[in-house]
Amino acid sequence: MSKFPRRDLLRLSAAAGLPAAWPGQAAAAWPxxxxxxxxxxxxxxxxxxxxxxxxxxxxxxxxxxxxxxxxxxxxxxxxxxxxxxxxxxxxxxxxxxxxxxxxxxxxxxxxxxxxxxxxxxxxxxxVPMLLMVNRDFPARTLPELVALFRDKPGQFNYGSSGNGGAVHLATELFLRQAGQLRVNHIPYRGSAPAMPDLLNGNLTMFLNVASDGIESVRSGATRGLAVSGDRRLPQLPDVPTFAEAGMPGYEAxxxxxxxxxxxxxxxxxxxxxxxxxxxxxxxxxxxxxxxxxxxxxxxxxxxxxxxxxxxxxxxxxxxxxxxxxxxx
The missing domain is CATH 3.40.190.150 (Bordetella uptake gene, domain 1)
Known part of the structure; x- marks a missing residue:
């Protein structure tokens, strides 16, 4: 037990510029x-x-x-x-x-x-990510997409919600782990502006936050190839995880x-x-x-x-x- 009385401890604390509260006192008053x-x-x-x-x-x-x-x-x-x-x-x-x-x-x-x-x-x-492609793109599975990217380096585009954002990071990790694939990056100011270009074919691929892509895959406007979580999305039970699609170890x-x-x-x-x-x-x-x-x-x-x-x-x-x- 301290040999100093409480008032002395408070005075010493104030002199040192430290809070005068006893342990738990700040929490008791907060918020x-x-x-x-x-x-x-x-x-x-x-x-x-x-x-x-x-x-x-x-x-x-x-x-x-x-x-x-x-x-x-x-x-x-x-x-x-x-x-x-x-x-x-x-x-x-x-x-x-x-x-x-x-x-x-x-x-x-x-x-x-x-x-x-x-x-x-x-x-x-x-929040898992959902890999989508234009619905007319010939790749219907993740391995087919990787094969096309490998065979034609630099000939396809992918979109992101901006440089350094979650979508950009997740896509770069995917391309890196799939074999240092070369796909052109098109950054947008947010995810919403990228979707029209995916729909009209100006973008090949969009690995977007899942919540922003579910409805387009559901409606058939885009095709979902893989989801980055450890389980399938309940809203898209037919879209496999990356592990199920042939890329175990990919987490984004x-x-x-x-x-x-x-x-x-x-x-x-x-x-x-x-x-x-x-x-x-x-x-x-x-x-x-x-x-x-x-x-x-x-x-x-x-x-x-x-x-x-x-x-x-x-x-x-x-x-x-x-x-x-x-x-x-």
């Missing part, structure tokens, strides 16, 4: 105002929709509401920087994706550190994670993690996530989320460098 969940993606997109579902559900777990704030610019840099510079009190959080894992590789003059300036709180879920997905500024009290991070896990287990949120092809990942700790982020950075940073990916 005492609405929580801002910064989403560095445009309103209405799939990441924003998922963030809003999580924020709404968290309102039933916490005494304050959670408000999504869209802060876009320079990819995800503007919104991410805002959270890195925010007070470390648990009232400002980041809702980010795989984009966080490649920030260091894509941007060499960041004003923040994607690792040191953040504390992962919880991995929310993963985007994912959603909640992060807090580094230095946020550990007790607050733990309480946030517990609240997020609770909403991820709810039938209501799981049903809404299924519509977005988000596969929830309840049960993980903040340490699990940190390990996930570390592994993703180790996986994707070399892909960015090997492919020579640069941002616009």
């Amino acid at each position: 005492d105002q609405p929580i801002r969940l910064i989403c560095p993606f445009a309103a209405g997109g799939p990441t924003d929709v998922a963030a809003r579902l999580v924020a709404e559900a968290l309102g039933s777990q916490l005494p304050q509401r959670v408000v999504v704030e869209n802060r876009t610019g320079s990819g995800v840099v503007v919104g991410t920087e805002a959270v890195a510079r925010a007070p470390r009190d648990g009232h400002t959080l980041l809702y980010n994706t795989i984009a966080h894992a490649v920030l260091r590789a894509l941007f060499h003059n960041l004003s923040f550190d994607p690792v040191a300036d953040f504390r992962p709180v919880a991995l929310v879920g993963t 997905y985007t994912w959603h994670m909640v992060l807090a500024p580094a230095g946020t009290p550990a007790a607050v991070v733990t309480r946030l993690n517990e609240a997020i896990n609770a909403v991820l287990r709810s039938d209501a949120l799981q049903q809404r996530f299924a519509e977005l092809s988000v596969q929830p990942r309840p049960g993980g700790t903040p340490e699990d989320a940190a390990a996930w982020l570390k592994a993703e950075m180790e996986k994707w940073e070399p892909v960015v460098r090997a492919a020579g990916i640069v941002v616009n």
Whole structure:
């Protein structure tokens, strides 16, 4: 037991510039105002929709509401920087994706550190990718597509939602693992503008976030050749996984994670993690996530989320460098 009385400890803490709260005191008072969940993606997109579902559900777990704030610019840099510079009190959080894992590789003059300036709180879920081709393209299976690409290097095009995004990364990993295939990259400002070019044949292939491609495959407007998850999509039971189609070991997905500024009290991070896990287990949120092809990942700790982020950075940073990916 300390030989100092409590008032002396508080005075010493104040003199040193340290918080005067006892362990657990910060968590007991938190949250005492609405929580801002910064989403560095445009309103209405799939990441924003998922963030809003999580924020709404968290309102039933916490005494304050959670408000999504869209802060876009320079990819995800503007919104991410805002959270890195925010007070470390648990009232400002980041809702980010795989984009966080490649920030260091894509941007060499960041004003923040994607690792040191953040504390992962919880991995929310993963989103598989769906490989689609134009419906008139002769390849009807993944091996046939790979064979055509191999036989005619540089003669076909693939689309992405932008340089360095999840779609671009997933496609480059596929081409690399399939034998260093050469296919021309056509970046778009988001996934939506790429779909018309896939439909009219200007694009051969689009390895897109599954939720954005399901309806086109269902309707026959495009042909689905493979899904990147470990199981088939319930909406497309006839589309095999990459492993089933002949490419075991290929794993690509985007994912959603909640992060807090580094230095946020550990007790607050733990309480946030517990609240997020609770909403991820709810039938209501799981049903809404299924519509977005988000596969929830309840049960993980903040340490699990940190390990996930570390592994993703180790996986994707070399892909960015090997492919020579640069941002616009």
